[in-house]
Amino acid sequence: TQQLLTGPATRPKPFRVANFNRSIKKGIMADGLRDLLNKLPDALHVSSVCSLVLEEDGTMVDTEEFFQTLDDNTVFVVLDKGQEWTPSDNGEYRL
Amino acid sequence: TQQLLTGPATRPKPFRVANFNRSIKKGIMADGLRDLLNKLPDALHVSSVCSLVLEEDGTMVDTEEFFQTLDDNTVFVVLDKGQEWTPSDNGEYRL
Incomplete structure (x- = not known):
């Protein structure tokens, strides 16, 4: 359980990052905020x-701390x- | 558990791939991104x-890394x- 809670901080997790106008969105593996920013x-x-x-x-x-709480x-x-x-303009948020 | 987490990278998994206009969608087995792209x-x-x-x-x-995190x-x-x-035009995103 200890290992599950603290977790190995270096295990890369998948994130999805879009540019400002959402014309590009990429799946990126990162083990932390700094790593993601570098990529x-x-x-x-x-x-x-x-x-x-x-x-x-x-x-x-x-902050790395908050980043580490985010889901895959x-x-x-x-x-x-x-x-x-x-807000994204793809209609997902408009009913 | 270790084996479950890292997994044998070469086990082929099923994916579904559609062409641009979604007129063809196929189920394809692939053990990685490169393998899928080749097929x-x-x-x-x-x-x-x-x-x-x-x-x-x-x-x-x-990236292979991100690809390996994707579900069957x-x-x-x-x-x-x-x-x-x-977005797909099948109504899923349009209410």
């Missing part, structure tokens, strides 16, 4: 990443300076 | 595969250059 420029063809927010509600994730396949949106999260 | 041209009668995205949300899958019978859509994923 983003190449994966999404962005030159700089100002912040990482949750796709579902725009929550900014900027959590969806992020990458924001550059001056960009703000807006 | 796609013949299976779907496409000449080239630019990228493989998840049918559910358009997430691009381009995950549904993919094959995209050629210039094609972009759009």
Whole structure:
């Protein structure tokens, strides 16, 4: 149980990260926030990443501690300076 | 347990892959991303595969690591250059 709770911090987990306009969304393995941030420029063809927010509600994730609580396949949106999260326009949230 | 977690990477798993306009969808066994990509041209009668995205949300899958985390019978859509994923038109996302 101890191992399940603390977990090996280095086990990579799957995440999904979209660029600002959602034209690219990629599955990326990362063992932490820093690892994910390092992989983003190449994966999404962005030159700089100002912040990482949750796709579902725009929550900014900027600590390893909070990042480690996220489920597998959590969806992020990458924001550059001056960009703000807006709800996805794919109809999922519109009934 | 160790074996369950890491798994034998070469055990083939079933996947479902559709062409761009969803006119063909096939069940294909593959032990990895490379194996699946190799089988796609013949299976779907496409000449080239630019990228493989998840049918559910358009997430691009381009690493073996991420591919190995996917469930059996995950549904993919094959995209050629210039094609972009759009939500399935089968009503699942439209109420």
